[in-house]
Amino acid sequence: MTTKAIRIHTNGGPEVMHWEDVPTPEPAPGEALVHHAAVGLNYIDVYFRTGLYKTTLPAVPGMEGAGTVVAVGDGVTLVKPGDRVAYAGGPIGAYATERAIAADRLVKLPDAIDFNTAAAMMLQGMTAQYLLRRTHAVKAGETIVVHAAAGGVGLIMCQWAKFLGATVIGVVSTPQKAELARQNGAHHTIVGRADLPAEVKRITGGAMVPVVYDSVGKDTFIASLDCLAPLGLMVSFGNASGPVPPVDMGLLNARGSLYLTRPSLGTYTARRADLERVANDLFDVVQKGAVKISVNQTFPLREAAAAHIALESRKTTGSTVLLP
Numbered sequence: 001m002t003t004k005a006i007r008i009h010t011n012g013g014p015e016v017m018h019w020e021d022v023p024t025p026e027p028a029p030g031e032a033l034v035h036h037a038a039v040g041l042n043y044i045d046v047y048f049r050t051g052l053y054k055t056t057l058p059a060v061p062g063m064e065g066a067g068t069v070v071a072v073g074d075g076v077t078l079v080k081p082g083d084r085v086a087y088a089g090g091p092i093g094a095y096a097t098e099r100a101i102a103a104d105r106l107v108k109l110p111d112a113i114d115f116n117t118a119a120a121m122m123l124q125g126m127t128a129q130y131l132l133r134r135t136h137a138v139k140a141g142e143t144i145v146v147h148a149a150a151g152g153v154g155l156i157m158c159q160w161a162k163f164l165g166a167t168v169i170g171v172v173s174t175p176q177k178a179e180l181a182r183q184n185g186a187h188h189t190i191v192g193r194a195d196l197p198a199e200v201k202r203i204t205g206g207a208m209v210p211v212v213y214d215s216v217g218k219d220t221f222i223a224s225l226d227c228l229a230p231l232g233l234m235v236s237f238g239n240a241s242g243p244v245p246p247v248d249m250g251l252l253n254a255r256g257s258l259y260l261t262r263p264s265l266g267t268y269t270a271r272r273a274d275l276e277r278v279a280n281d282l283f284d285v286v287q288k289g290a291v292k293i294s295v296n297q298t299f300p301l302r303e304a305a306a307a308h309i310a311l312e313s314r315k316t317t318g319s320t321v322l323l324p
């Protein structure tokens, strides 16, 4: 039995991804075999493809999927064949029509959430959840800065932070993306990064902000620190422009005893209880309509290279789903 999958044999550009036959995995004890209805596209898939994040090759990229359980290995009680499920997080291997995965990484989908929405939202939405509810528990009345505000994580964060009562300053690269961020809850938008601290100063009347959520990395690190009020928290959670070089701790001291964290979804959902709590919180805000998931692009899974090109060239907005 074979399954179709995108595989990489070397690190490099989108062209290293190939649509191949791979043996259909047998679920090992504790695993479930999931037939994917939809696979999520995430920026982390680019880091694994380029080699910024290391993995053993050949490899099937992808960290997120939604579909139906078709078989389970010994000892699995959390799910059974026929269950509608979704997951996000490692190990990689989602760019395939079917994959085996530890059953305790799966969550059952509420009937109201379709597969495309699930594949679009599990990784980006659970990330928004932990960033806004735990890394810094956003409070009503706070003003926060969200980078890449029209992207996958960004559009979800804008809506969710507004729902929590925060004022969102969204940073984007074009006026069109600014409009989209505003439609999704950003109260203020800043196009480009040249005047970022000055713009934040103007918008906040000089107070600056208690937290900056920066997924851009290298290009925005210093400007983001300059947006923080004393004792503020810099959340550096991505590297779309490249990784942040080693940090001189004096930068935090000079700007008023700042805090700095470099979080990952994996840590925040490592325990099953945390995974369920984070996923249920996401299902809750989506089902009550406080957060709408924008699947603004779909590609056939076999054309994952085209999806990567679109994502890396900043042509996508919201979430993107790959269809097996």
Ligand SMILES: NC(=O)c1ccc[n+]([C@@H]2O[C@H](COP(=O)([O-])OP(=O)(O)OC[C@H]3O[C@@H](n4cnc5c(N)ncnc54)[C@H](OP(=O)(O)O)[C@@H]3O)[C@@H](O)[C@H]2O)c1
Pocket: 041, 042, 043, 044, 123, 124, 127, 148, 149, 150, 151, 152, 153, 154, 171, 172, 173, 174, 177, 215, 216, 237, 238, 239, 240, 241, 242, 263, 264, 265, 266, 311, 312, 313, 314, 315, 316, 317, 318
């Ligand atoms: N740590 C975690 O737990 C975690 C989890 C999920 C995602 N992330 C990170 O969050 C970020 C967003 O992920 P996503 O999947 O939702 O992607 P995305 O935001 O939909 O796409 C990336 C966006 O980054 C912006 N960007 C800024 N500089 C860029 C550059 N040099 N090259 C490409 N894009 C650039 C672009 O928006 P503009 O054109 O508006 O600048 C682009 O649309 C990524 O950095 C990802 O690694 C982290």
